[in-house]
Amino acid sequence: MSEKLVQVEHLRQYFPGGGFGKHKKYIQAVDDVSFTIDRGETLGLVGESGCGKTTTGRTLLRLYEPTGGRFLYDNEVIFDVEKKQYAAMLPYRKKMQIVFQDPYASLDPRMTIGDIVGEAIDVHKIASNKQERYEIIIEMLRRVGLNSEHANRYPHEFSGGQRQRVGIARALAVKPEFIVCDEPISALDVSIQAQVINMFEDLQAEMGLTYLFIAHDLSAVKHISNRIGVMYLGRMVELADSYELITRPLHPYTKSLISAIPVADPKAARDSKRIVLEGDVPSPLNPPSGCRFRTRCPYADEQCAAQTPEWRELEKGHFAACHHIDKCN
Amino acid sequence: MSEYLVDIKNERLSFFTPAGEVKALNDVSIHMREGEVLGIVGESGSGKSVTAYSLMGLTAHPGKLIDGSLYFNGHQIETMSDKEMRKIRGNEVSIIFQDPMTSLNPVYTIGNQIMEAVFLHTDKNRAQAKERARELLELVGINEPEKRLRQYPHELSGGMRQRVMIAIALACEPKLLIADEPTTALDVTIQAQILELMMELKDKLGMAIIMITHDLGVVASMCERIAVMYAGKIVEYGTADDIFYSPKHEYTKGLIRSIPKLDTKEHERLVPIEGTPVDMLNPPAGCPFAPRCDSCMKICLREMPPVTHFGRVHYTQCWLNQKEEMEAKQEKGAANE
Numbered sequence: 001m002s003e004k005l006v007q008v009e010h011l012r013q014y015f016p017g018g019g020f021g022k023h024k025k026y027i028q029a030v031d032d033v034s035f036t037i038d039r040g041e042t043l044g045l046v047g048e049s050g051c052g053k054t055t056t057g058r059t060l061l062r063l064y065e066p067t068g069g070r071f072l073y074d075n076e077v078i079f080d081v082e083k084k085q086y087a088a089m090l091p092y093r094k095k096m097q098i099v100f101q102d103p104y105a106s107l108d109p110r111m112t113i114g115d116i117v118g119e120a121i122d123v124h125k126i127a128s129n130k131q132e133r134y135e136i137i138i139e140m141l142r143r144v145g146l147n148s149e150h151a152n153r154y155p156h157e158f159s160g161g162q163r164q165r166v167g168i169a170r171a172l173a174v175k176p177e178f179i180v181c182d183e184p185i186s187a188l189d190v191s192i193q194a195q196v197i198n199m200f201e202d203l204q205a206e207m208g209l210t211y212l213f214i215a216h217d218l219s220a221v222k223h224i225s226n227r228i229g230v231m232y233l234g235r236m237v238e239l240a241d242s243y244e245l246i247t248r249p250l251h252p253y254t255k256s257l258i259s260a261i262p263v264a265d266p267k268a269a270r271d272s273k274r275i276v277l278e279g280d281v282p283s284p285l286n287p288p289s290g291c292r293f294r295t296r297c298p299y300a301d302e303q304c305a306a307q308t309p310e311w312r313e314l315e316k317g318h319f320a321a322c323h324h325i326d327k328c329n
Numbered sequence: 330m331s332e333y334l335v336d337i338k339n340e341r342l343s344f345f346t347p348a349g350e351v352k353a354l355n356d357v358s359i360h361m362r363e364g365e366v367l368g369i370v371g372e373s374g375s376g377k378s379v380t381a382y383s384l385m386g387l388t389a390h391p392g393k394l395i396d397g398s399l400y401f402n403g404h405q406i407e408t409m410s411d412k413e414m415r416k417i418r419g420n421e422v423s424i425i426f427q428d429p430m431t432s433l434n435p436v437y438t439i440g441n442q443i444m445e446a447v448f449l450h451t452d453k454n455r456a457q458a459k460e461r462a463r464e465l466l467e468l469v470g471i472n473e474p475e476k477r478l479r480q481y482p483h484e485l486s487g488g489m490r491q492r493v494m495i496a497i498a499l500a501c502e503p504k505l506l507i508a509d510e511p512t513t514a515l516d517v518t519i520q521a522q523i524l525e526l527m528m529e530l531k532d533k534l535g536m537a538i539i540m541i542t543h544d545l546g547v548v549a550s551m552c553e554r555i556a557v558m559y560a561g562k563i564v565e566y567g568t569a570d571d572i573f574y575s576p577k578h579e580y581t582k583g584l585i586r587s588i589p590k591l592d593t594k595e596h597e598r599l600v601p602i603e604g605t606p607v608d609m610l611n612p613p614a615g616c617p618f619a620p621r622c623d624s625c626m627k628i629c630l631r632e633m634p635p636v637t638h639f640g641r642v643h644y645t646q647c648w649l650n651q652k653e654e655m656e657a658k659q660e661k662g663a664a665n666e
Contacts, residue, residue: 048516194601223589262546269550
């Protein structure tokens with residue numbers, strides 16, 4: 001049995017969304033999400049924009065204050081909202097890091113690459129002297145495929161792919177165990193995406209990293225992840241082994257998500273019948289009652305409106321939340 | 330007159346920036362028949378948008394057409410004045426941009442913006458234009474069109490806004506619709522809706538479409554012909570089947586290899602194209618892809634390869650293909666002797 005590094009239970013994250021007093025409204029960005037990640041594993045998180053996948057990642061790192069739920073890291077409580085336990089984050093920031101989506105916005109334009117990577121080293125007092133600090137910076141840059149002369153340059157001198165490498169080097173500088181990768185490849189060109197994905201895999205093998213890999217591109221997520229969780233409007237709808245999820249999706253939303261991906265194969269594309277979902281994602285300010293997918297689901301009935309479907313393990317390691325699993329398969 | 334709807338011949342276009350001349354298009358030739366769907370794929374900066382924009386005369390200062398001829402639907406684009414150009418834009422050729430959030434005007438209602446296009450090119454009166462706008466919204470699958478006409482862009486979702494953009498583009502039933510990454514900013518399920526809609530409309534209205542994208546998946550399902558661009562050149566051109574099943578250029582092969590496959594069980598390592606895209610200010614002397622090419626030969630670094638034809642449609646610009654062709658010829662010659 002492998003060791004569970006990350007255990008998330010009933011995570012909730014609401015943001016105030018206008019209104020006062022008892023009319024105050026909340027955006028239910030993440031609602032009742034539970035999952036675990038084993039040490040050395042990659043869990044992919046996919047979903048459309050606004051489904052709460054980024055919020056999930058950020059809340060785990062306490063970049064937002066969680067509204068509810070519990071997060072155990074390496075069996076230690078990071079936060080438990082019910083029991084009002086909150087760990088001091090600084091030592092954990094050394095173990096958990098994040099790589100942001102937009103390599104153009106996440107690097108300070110007035111800092112050199114060396115200082116950007118070195119900032120974390122200073123905060124955590126990892127290096128005892130300037131020489132050591134420099135050595136760590138160079139080592140990290142080398143790991144992500146940059147070299148020592150890059151340390152004195154500024155972000156604007158780099159291409160998107162190189163900037164994303166700097167973002168990764170910054171995350172690696174404190175030698176973390178767990179990295180939240182928040183859409184790290186979406187802003188990159190196709191030919192560069194593969195380079196960065198390969199680098200993530202190499203770094204994982206070398207440094208024994210654990211990833212929470214957030215993206216909306218299911219094919220990239222499938223490639224890098226051991227297991228994949230699919231989110232819709234703040235809730236997790238399905239979670240399974242990545243090959244299993246792609247080949248035998250159980251939830252109607254996952255099915256339509258997979259069929260909506262344009263395949264780079266003209267013959268297959270001509271033959272395949274796409275399940276095209278009607279309409280748009282409802283607003284998280286006022287989500288539908290019961291199953292949140294019911295407004296776009298072809299199988300929805302009264303039960304879906306009345307009851308929230310339970311998160312069940314349907315087969316070993318294959319979870320889904322839907323009333324009509326039998327009907328849709 | 331040309332037998333084609335679009336006939337671009339040997340177009341060279343440069344942007345004269347303070348940092349130097351950027352040769353955005355280098356000897357690009359494209360022709361399309363009526364009702365054809367052409368996909369242009371390539372990375373950012375490969376010139377795929379510029380090719381299409383130049384057809385609409387949207388490459389003003391500091392862009393300059395150096396050489397070549399652009400023919401579209403009976404017009405010789407390069408000789409036309411701005412005033413003449415305005416008559417064509419939105420009438421015979423329309424464009425949908427990538428970002429539906431920024432391409433609609435936030436202070437006018439949807440109805441206003443659709444009617445603007447109708448007023449510009451037809452002599453319909455207000456009531457007729459409004460009726461046309463309502464029709465268009467119905468055509469692009471927007472429910473409650475009456476209500477939507479009075480709404481502002483911020484009241485609609487991304488997918489809806491892109492539908493409105495399409496409605497505006499189709500207001501005068503253009504012969505050619507240029508779609509510049511129309512679904513890049515949208516989610517996959519919405520992307521599927523929009524692509525489906527575009528194909529439906531194409532069949533209904535019989536317009537030609539130029540689909541600009543970096544997503545090979547999108548072109549595979551939509552396009553009959555595909556042009557792969559790299560550093561301002563069409564490096565490979567062919568039918569969808571040619572490009573996906575028998576790619577001849579190393580860049581096309583690399584692109585296809587680097588896409589993660591959905592249906593493989595074993596974990597395969599991705600084969601990326603190494604290196605970074607070309608710096609367009611200082612492009613390499615020979616083939617622009619040579620510095621990233623695994624099979625780069627000496628001649629690749631010195632000279633731009635000529636065109637090699639495979640069959641009627643399919644062609645590439647690559648020395649390797651030239652070499653193969655030469656060898657094939659030699660063998661033939663040897664056999665004849």
